[in-house]
Amino acid sequence: MAELTAKQRMQIPRHDMPVQDEVIRSGNFEEVATGYSFETAKEEAERCLQCKKPACVQGCPVGVRIPQFIKALREGDMAKAVQEMKVKNNLPAICGRVCPQETQCEGKCILAKKGESVAIGRLERYVGDYELQHRTCPLVKANATGKRVAIAGTGPAGLTCAVDLGRLGHDVTMFESLHGPGGVLIYGIPEFRLPKAVVHSEVDYAIKCLGIDIKTDYIIGRTLTLGEIVDQYDAVFLGTGAGLPSFMRIPGINLNGVMSANEFLTRVNLMKSYLFPEYDTPTKVGKKVAVIGAGNVAMDAARCSVRLQKLFTKNATDQVHIVYRRSMEEVPARGEEVHHAQEEGVIFDLLTNPVEIIGDDKGAVKAMRCIRMELGEPDASGRRRPVPIPGSEFEIEVDTVIVALGTSPNPLVFIDADGLERTKWGTTVADEATGRTTKPKVWAGGDVMTGAATVISAMGAGKRSAADMHKFMMESASW
Secondary structure: OOOHHHHHHOOOOOOOOOOEEEEEHHHOOOEEOOOHHHHHHHHHOOOOOOOOOHHHOOOOOOOOOOOOOOHHOOOHHHHHHHHHHHOOOHHHHHHHOOOOHHHHHHHHOHHHHHHOOOOOHHHHHHHHHHHHHOOOOOOOOOOOOOEEEEEEOOOOOHHHHHHHHHHHOOOOEOOOOOOOOOOOHHHHOOOOOOHHHHHHHHHHHHHHHHEEEOOOOEEEEOOOOOHHHHHHHHHHEEEEOOOOEEEOOOOOEEEOOEEEHHHHHHHHHHOHHHHHHOOOOOOOOOOOOEEEOOHHHHHHHHHHHHHHHHHHHHOOOOOEEOOOOHHHHHOOOOOOHHHHHHOOOOEEOOOEEEEEEEEEEOEEEEEEEEEEEEEEEEEOOEEEEEEOOOOOOOOOOOEEEEOOOOOOHHHHHHHOOOOOOOOOOOOOOEEEOEEEEOOOOOOEHHHHHHOOOHHHHHHHHHHHHHHHHHHHHOOOEEE
């Protein structure tokens, strides 16, 4: 078969991701996107122009060798595709599902200038899933260095840092506050977006190949302090995430029926409330749910609410609302997640801001008073600032309110952490290029440093820190 020209490749249409029907999927927690077939993945890979200066790689926080893995895929050499992928990305099956490719690698794709980019994320997922099934690229540990490393947190930043350091021959111990590893990948992202079997498989494989020791039920700051860990190890990476939720300071925020998205998603995902009564950990959602916020976490909370309503209340009048003070153009969630939420029946109350949560005589939520907003001049984030419209107050009948307005690091982490500087938002001060904090022998990355962000940005931080930690330990460099 003759090699296609660039013009011919540009005429190949982008291949849609197969998904469950919206009516069916909104009543189950099975994965929405069902994945490419081998034939579809190869056809999509044919669209790649194999640019000499691939901008897509520049858009990836971990620098995945995108042209190389796509070329191997379209040639049918899956073992090589996996190998090229894993040079930079240890968790492709995860990243292919949850990364915002449209604003990163795909956003830089040259095809996006005149049409649709190559579906890099979907191809990454295909390659990652192939590796989960066939394990053609084992993780190999180098000769032992004799250096001992501690990783606090087993989320994407910690896992990436641990795997990179393990492959370099260091003895790695990870500390996890919950009863199992995975962090936000387990408790924060719903099964229908990221099946837990995928996370478990990736973590178990790393432990098996590299001999990583994971200690669960260790709360940093309580079970063991950061200061104690620093005394016992040659280098420490702080990847404890940002699990402390933020709430609005409005009347009624403490009523029964109000909860943080963190609590709600932890109950649904980690405690498997959606499998009640198989798991005796139910999560009650009412007939009228309001989710405050419009980020990816808000979409996850809203879409979980829709499913719980269909599974348990089964009332045709049930509703789930996204309440957001800006317009659709400013919604920070991924476009794909917004689209799926709309398909599943989530109602978007835009340019709307809660001012009070109203309770009944038993202290339970019965309504939410809101005010209409209009957009003014851009604020520090670059988005137009929402301004209240006087006299536009109105009420929404709700019986459950889920607050999804961001998170910050748990302050327990910083007990006995003298010398570790923090910002006014409670995040750790660290060098962005190396991850070095103001406390000797301690690196940090991911949400504990940036606040709530993406999985792939956390992985990038873990990878940069691992490189600098290795250099520090092997060269005995000064702090």
